[in-house]
Amino acid sequence: MRNLTIGDLKLALRDLLDERADELRLSATGKLYERRLRAKQKEIDAIPDAAGTQAPLARELSEADVRHDGLGAAIFFLCKAIEAHPALPSALKDAAATAQQTFVPKLEVLRAPYADEASAALDNRPELARLKAELKSTATPGGGSLHDWVKAFVAAGDDIDKLLRRRATLLATGENAAATGPLRGAAVGLLGRFRDALRDEIQEEGSALPSDHEARLFAYIDKLNADRERAARGRAAPEQGAPAPPGPPAVPTAPEPAEPVVLTDPGL
Structure with a gap:
């Protein structure tokens, strides 16, 4: 750490x-x-944040989140509509139900913190590959397939992760x-x-x-x-044989007062 x-x-x-x-x-x-x-x-x-007023990349993160949540809601309601339609084949309904439960199990996940949405995208990427055939079999309004929507949804979560990393770097360097x-x-x-x-x-x-x-x-x-x-x-080896740039100075983990060994703290 x-x-x-x-x-x-x-x-x-x-x-x-x-x-x-x-x-x-x-x-x-x-x-x-x-x-x-x-x-x-x-x-x-x-x-204080590096900018002194608000956290860096607040606007960019908000825009990425709007796209992420919009795609997630579209996936959720399309899958629910397919499940509810009385005349559609059971195989199509099963595929839609699986997609909805896998990628947007409930609408509340679209109101999760940025870090949770980014983490979910990482977890969902293998599922996107595993369910590729089923997702491609489901057409979507405007052309394309459910696979396109889910792929864009996962990519939006990845974008949030990238922005969070950039924010952490800006905070660290500032x-x-x-x-x-x-x-x-x-x-x-x-x-x-x-x-x-x-x-x-x-x-x-x-x-x-x-x-x-x-x-x-x-x-x-x-x-x-x-x-x-x-x-x-x-950063350490941008080119073979190039000297490694100096890293940040090591921050000693200065010892604090010894932790008590008794695990029954009356103040807890």
Whole structure:
């Protein structure tokens, strides 16, 4: 997680503490660390955006979201109309039902945070390939097929992901490293200690936590970190034999006061 920027940490903590709050509280370790993580989230959210007024790329993200949600709604209602039509073949109805349940299971997913829509697009890309034949068999108004609509819907989610990454980069390069470096290091260090403690709890004899609990909680954090690693490798060797440009200065994860080992905090 050492590659995460302040912008990444904003996204990561929002996912962990808001979207996955119920999962977080399944473990005693999660309950213990939630308060500390929320305190760090509050500090990070208080950092002014790079532009000083609103988050970078707000207009671009809004436009991408409108396209994403419009395509998703069109897919949902077309599939529902096909299912409801009394004279259409059952095979066509089954294909429409599968498409709707796979890509837009309910309209609420179109009101999800940007990061969730981007993550869903990543998950749906293999399904787009798997259901290609069924989707192509369904014609759509204006010409083309349902495959064209779903392909554009997934691409719109990918566009949101690209814009989120650009926003994180803008926030990182616009930040005052002297002011935010220690906070970034403290947040990364806290996440690391939480992860280590959670892993110990999962591996304890008699633990009721599922074996993939850690992986689920840290899925988005790991994705953000992996994206940073790939970007760093791309910058490090633009040409064979070219000297690698210097990377950003390492931010030490300054030790905080030792975490208590008792997992029954009366203030939780």
